[in-house]
Amino acid sequence: MLAQTRSDPAASAHDRVFRGLRTRIMHGDMLPGQALTLRGIGKEFGVSMTPAREAVRRLVAEGALSMSASGRVATPELSHDRIEELAALRTLIEVELASRALPRAHMALIERLQTINSGLTEMIQRQDPVGYIRTNLEFHRTLYLRAQAPAMLALTETVWLQLGPTMRQHYGRLKRKALPPYHRMIIAALRAGDEPGLRLAVRSDVTQGLKMLLS
């Protein structure tokens, strides 16, 4: 077993490959335009072409990978318009998810969010873009899980997935010094039970990330 990414070893081959690639793409392990081959993926995960192909198909279906007319597979290079649209979708759905999570947010959740947020500071100090993206998504996912809306969360993750390589490209090159301010604002709004404030904070957080991507 060449690349067993500490996940369920009982899972089927194509599922291991799928999850492995998906995590890598969403967390920004790959740059936009990076090419992949079925045989290469198969060798990396110790499987044949068949499960590699199935995993790639699923990822293409989710927009995590793009496929040329000849069947060549690569991480997508997004246009400006597409980035804006995906950010608008993030705003739309994530504001709703946060709003639904608010009445269910108790102290333990808020403390967990603060812990994750301090982990984010560490990633900035380490200048670790992949760790930063992963921890940032963990912050959002932890909050949204409380919304008890699996279909919405799944759709949001689809959008994150599509933005993964692009986010990596931009977070990789600019040297961040400070934590984005809106996470604190989200936590404060949760603590205060302030729904309009929470909606605004989430919207601002996503928008600020978008501006960074378009700069």
Add this chain to the structure above:
Amino acid sequence: MLAQTRSDPAASAHDRVFRGLRTRIMHGDMLPGQALTLRGIGKEFGVSMTPAREAVRRLVAEGALSMSASGRVATPELSHDRIEELAALRTLIEVELASRALPRAHMALIERLQTINSGLTEMIQRQDPVGYIRTNLEFHRTLYLRAQAPAMLALTETVWLQLGPTMRQHYGRLKRKALPPYHRMIIAALRAGDEPGLRLAVRSDVTQGLKMLLS
């Protein structure tokens, strides 16, 4: 070629299968819980198991089909909560799409919508649930295409897809007599350039459909 559904014959085998199944599911050709087998699909489309499996994987990834632990595939049976969540997603995204389409909606579009809408009346008279669902989706898609937001439209279609079998089940049994009123309201709001009215009309249209599904 056993089932060439008048689509691009140059497309690859798995794509033909994928599109064929996807259309059938979205338009309500199948009831919830209906089982499928890879060999059966392959025979129906005149291909081997390999492209059938790839098509199924894509559809499972989109939530159009559900897969048991043993790999068995069937159309999903949605819980009440899931239906409500999907309807909320429809509202969120479709209101946004309609709003974005509004400034671009000219007379030709409005006339096309009216033509589609009268086709809908015909489907009701014929008591043709599949035709009704297909035409209804065509109405919405025609409007949303104007929004120039492909990622949003794609996500909306994913939601339609998940609701397809459930919609069929309910539209199949209750005998509709009249056209739902909100399509006319959508057209009127488009004509008047009334954005708040359009948002309300789309929201009402989706909500009314939801109530029908939960009754």
Add this chain to the structure above:
DNA sequence: GCGCGGGATTTGTGATCACAGATGAAACAT
């Protein structure tokens, strides 16, 4: 009549293979 084994059959999984088209690099001509 009803529940329960047990074997035949169905079904999904993943590896392998032949094939066609795309890709890329080297050799040639200008």
Add this chain to the structure above:
DNA sequence: ATGTTTCATCTGTGATCACAAATCCCGCGC
């Protein structure tokens, strides 16, 4: 030196096969 052609190689596609697990069905026992 540059552009073009040609050929070896790479890559995705789809069919087939062996295998294991799940499912189904028939008959037995109660």
